Amino acid sequence: VYPLHPYDETPVFSKSRALLYALEMKQGWYAARGVRPGDKLDLTALAAALKARGFTPASG
Known part of the structure; x- marks a missing residue:
């Protein structure tokens, strides 16, 4: 879990x-x-x- 800040587009790498x-x-x-x-x-x-909420998740 990394803290991020709104509107900051700086990449955060794992x-x-x-x-x-x-x-x-x-x-x-x-x-x-x-x-x-x-x-x-x-x-x-x-x-x-x-699915229970009516969405169709894509299978990957």
Whole structure:
């Protein structure tokens, strides 16, 4: 988790090549939800949640 600043387009590079995606959220969002460095996103659960809400996630 890297702190970023609004309207700052300076690139921030990961320390790992294993990362595939980045999520940009409002400042404080991660801390408010207990998301910490090293946490993982379950893409299967995310796809199911999107489908349940009427979206069609692309398969990759």
